[in-house]
Amino acid sequence: MKKTIVFILLCVFISLTVISSYSLFTGNALNNKLTTGDRFLVFGITIFLFVYYLKLDKNPQYAHATINTEKKENPQNPNEFFTKPKITFEDVAGLDEVKEELIEVIDFIKKSEKYKKMGAKIPKGILFYGPPGTGKTLLASAVAGETKSAFFSASGSEFVEKYVGVGAKRIRTLFEKAKKEAPSVIFIDEIDAIGAKRHLDSNNEKDQTLNQLLVELDGFNTDNTVVVIGATNRLDLLDEALLRPGRFDRHMFIGNPNVKAREEILRVHTNNKPLASDVNIADLAKKTHGMSGAHLSNIANEAAIIAVRENETLITALHFEKAIERVIAGLQVKNPTIMQREKEIVAYHEAGHALIGKLLSTDMVQKVSIIPRGQALGYVLHMPQDDRYILTREELCNKIMVMLGGRAAEELVFNHLSTGAKDDLKKVTDITMQMVCEYGMSDLGFLCNEPSMLKGLTQEITQEINKIIEQCYSSTYEYLKLHRSYLDTISEALLERETLNFDELNELVGQLPSIKKPLKETNKELAVV
Numbered sequence: 213m214k215k216t217i218v219f220i221l222l223c224v225f226i227s228l229t230v231i232s233s234y235s236l237f238t239g240n241a242l243n244n245k246l247t248t249g250d251r252f253l254v255f256g257i258t259i260f261l262f263v264y265y266l267k268l269d270k271n272p273q274y275a276h277a278t279i280n281t282e283k284k285e286n287p288q289n290p291n292e293f294f295t296k297p298k299i300t301f302e303d304v305a306g307l308d309e310v311k312e313e314l315i316e317v318i319d320f321i322k323k324s325e326k327y328k329k330m331g332a333k334i335p336k337g338i339l340f341y342g343p344p345g346t347g348k349t350l351l352a353s354a355v356a357g358e359t360k361s362a363f364f365s366a367s368g369s370e371f372v373e374k375y376v377g378v379g380a381k382r383i384r385t386l387f388e389k390a391k392k393e394a395p396s397v398i399f400i401d402e403i404d405a406i407g408a409k410r411h412l413d414s415n416n417e418k419d420q421t422l423n424q425l426l427v428e429l430d431g432f433n434t435d436n437t438v439v440v441i442g443a444t445n446r447l448d449l450l451d452e453a454l455l456r457p458g459r460f461d462r463h464m465f466i467g468n469p470n471v472k473a474r475e476e477i478l479r480v481h482t483n484n485k486p487l488a489s490d491v492n493i494a495d496l497a498k499k500t501h502g503m504s505g506a507h508l509s510n511i512a513n514e515a516a517i518i519a520v521r522e523n524e525t526l527i528t529a530l531h532f533e534k535a536i537e538r539v540i541a542g543l544q545v546k547n548p549t550i551m552q553r554e555k556e557i558v559a560y561h562e563a564g565h566a567l568i569g570k571l572l573s574t575d576m577v578q579k580v581s582i583i584p585r586g587q588a589l590g591y592v593l594h595m596p597q598d599d600r601y602i603l604t605r606e607e608l609c610n611k612i613m614v615m616l617g618g619r620a621a622e623e624l625v626f627n628h629l630s631t632g633a634k635d636d637l638k639k640v641t642d643i644t645m646q647m648v649c650e651y652g653m654s655d656l657g658f659l660c661n662e663p664s665m666l667k668g669l670t671q672e673i674t675q676e677i678n679k680i681i682e683q684c685y686s687s688t689y690e691y692l693k694l695h696r697s698y699l700d701t702i703s704e705a706l707l708e709r710e711t712l713n714f715d716e717l718n719e720l721v722g723q724l725p726s727i728k729k730p731l732k733e734t735n736k737e738l739a740v741v
């Protein structure tokens with residue numbers, strides 16, 4: 213409002229300045245009435261308004277009393293600030309160790325008197341951290357559901373405001389309401405938006421909001437059965453003050469589910485869906501390695517949608533297969549217009565990935581396809597057979613070689629370098645960078661640091677990265693050259709059928725000899741990987 217008034221005034225005074233200048237040059241009737249003082253006054257006010265208007269935009273403004281600092285209340289639903297979730301731990305699959313840890317908190321909320329008598333304080337701050345979609349929000353609402361508490365859910369970004377004091381006031385209001393409704397659970401998602409480390413050049417508004425959060429966390433006493441749960445994908449960004457004992461001192465890592473947890477999650481998300489007898493949930497869990505709970509729930513939903521689209525009454529294994537492909541590789545491009553020559557290049561590129569994958573027995577190649585999906589003209593779906601937590605240098609090199617298989621095949625067959633390997637090269641560079649800078653797997657030794665911290669060694673790091681990639685590439689190229697007939701067979705089959713699944717691929721390359729040993733014996737240079 214203030215800005216609008218200043219803007220209108222500025223426009224008026226600019227017009228007056230123009231009119232008075234015009235009258236001075238033309239010498240019209242107005243010129244005789246205006247003195248030099250009048251002109252200077254008009255000009256001065258215009259400059260002042262102009263500077264003031266610019267400043268208004270830059271400086272944060274202190275909140276005016278009338279600025280609404282709360283979420284608007286819905287007259288029909290005065291409880292809009294909180295909900296009473298019906299979700300319980302039964303709806304949260306896997307995560308057994310986290311649930312076990314939370315049972316104590318639940319007991320505290322349910323039987324708070326027992327603890328109060330002993331003078332014990334409720335563990336007030338719990339921090340969930342880990343990759344997105346792993347069930348952090350779900351767990352927090354299950355804590356509220358299990359204890360029949362009021363669930364106050366907010367996102368850190370809701371407290372980030374331009375006006376100094378507004379974010380802090382929102383925090384105050386949130387805690388006041390939660391205390392009033394106790395027992396209650398306050399869940400702050402993306403807490404890094406307000407709880408990030410403070411610096412000298414920090415933003416005044418953000419600091420005030422964080423300070424208010426710290427004050428509120430300190431302000432609880434034993435009478436308040438209020439639990440605060442924060443969630444973040446980046447624990448390393450949070451301010452130390454937030455993590456110290458008495459605040460968010462219980463940190464729980466919520467990671468991507470392992471095969472058993474994936475199976476349980478898939479069961480939770482399919483138990484209300486009509487499944488055909490050929491659907492094997494344990495098998496699906498194996499095929500969805502590395503996926504989060506959110507991905508899995510999405511796959512179950514996509515499979516149901518595909519079944520409806522195909523007018524089926526049951527969801528079949530094929531529907532799930534399509535759903536997995538949809539989630540991993542993106543939407544299938546309808547009526548793609550790809551030239552025959554480019555199709556051949558894609559077929560050899562994908563065949564190169566698949567053949568190297570088979571030769572090195574890295575991950576299980578589930579499917580190879582040259583049907584465009586999303587931005588990719590073709591793709592290979594491969595999944596590790598087991599959940600792996602430790603990889604050796606050799607295994608990492610094998611992964612790199614599978615990724616380089618596409619480019620090497622193109623070079624071998626067409627003798628060209630194309631843009632098709634862009635994504636592969638990015639992934640290869642990322643893995644190799646980690647090998648050099650984090651895993652101590654290069655001739656640079658056991659250095660383990662962020663590349664940006666190793667400023668003086670940029671050139672050496674680049675050399676090491678290139679060395680590893682080049683070694684892997686030349687081995688890949690040689691493997692493909694040695695097994696060129698298989699490469700041709702797979703790409704021809706791809707051009708004919710467009711997609712090859714696990715069994716079809718095995719049929720084509722079933723007699724594939726183990727190439728690792730002969731190569732190592734015959735060519736010492738290739739044995740480095």
Ligand code: ATP
Nearest residue numbers: 303304305344345346347348349350477505506509
């Ligand atoms: P973000 O960090 O992006 O906020 P999040 O970790 O909070 O994500 P949720 O919002 O809790 O993830 O999970 C998204 C969805 O994924 C849930 O609504 C649920 O359908 C499904 N999901 C995730 N984990 C599980 C699980 N362990 N059991 C059952 N469903 C799950």
